Amino acid sequence: MNTFTGPLILAAKQLRRTLKLSPIQFVFRRLRQNGIRLGTITALEAFGGTGVNQTPDLYAAVKHLDIWDISPPRREMLQRKFPRAKVTIGDSYLMIQSPRNTYDLVLMDVGEQMGDRFEHFEMFPHVFNALNNPGVLIFNETPVIRDRDPERLRQRQEFYMVKDPSTISWAEVEAAYNRRARESGWIIDHFFRERRWVFDLKSDPMYYTVLMLRRL
């Protein structure tokens, strides 16, 4: 059984959600404090999976949600759980290259390795083309990793332009996204992070990184 989706973990996640203590609920509070009226916006969950992490919170918070996932059997499950959402099955790394719609908020809940891709790297810079102006990007960040996979380290080094890709400071993370945003014609108005507590002691510390962006 997957440790992330066992019955105890699911119950713990649900309890945390009910108590309004989920990490994504803290992110939403900060977005609201910064003037984002979540109930009026459109959003994309680019890696829907089984929809047990933050998808229920995002679905409940926004006006309209599109969900993408690569796995055909997930279509029915996601559509049943989130009946008002539009579910699309396909490879998100490819779909993001020519998005049919644009969104006020795009969330990328990627794993460390997805097939032969690592983290969210190949979603950039295309993901900027899926954003309305102003727009919000939320994605997973693991600044310190124990993994020594040479290809993952090489891609981290290239993406963040750092000396040590296994231990990246927040200043380096911030600099990398400021640079990437500018290269694509955007500016980051607010940059913040929220620790994700993923109920797995073996996992590297993971954060939601949040970029509030507008066009230059």
Ligand SMILES: C[S@@+](CC[C@H](N)C(=O)[O-])C[C@H]1O[C@@H](n2cnc3c(N)ncnc32)[C@H](O)[C@@H]1O
């Ligand atoms: C970390 S999980 C997402 C969890 C989900 N957001 C939730 O709330 O439960 C990542 C998911 O992305 C999906 N996936 C993997 N590769 C993909 C790809 N290339 N395109 C779209 N989805 C992919 C897999 O189905 C996997 O379950």
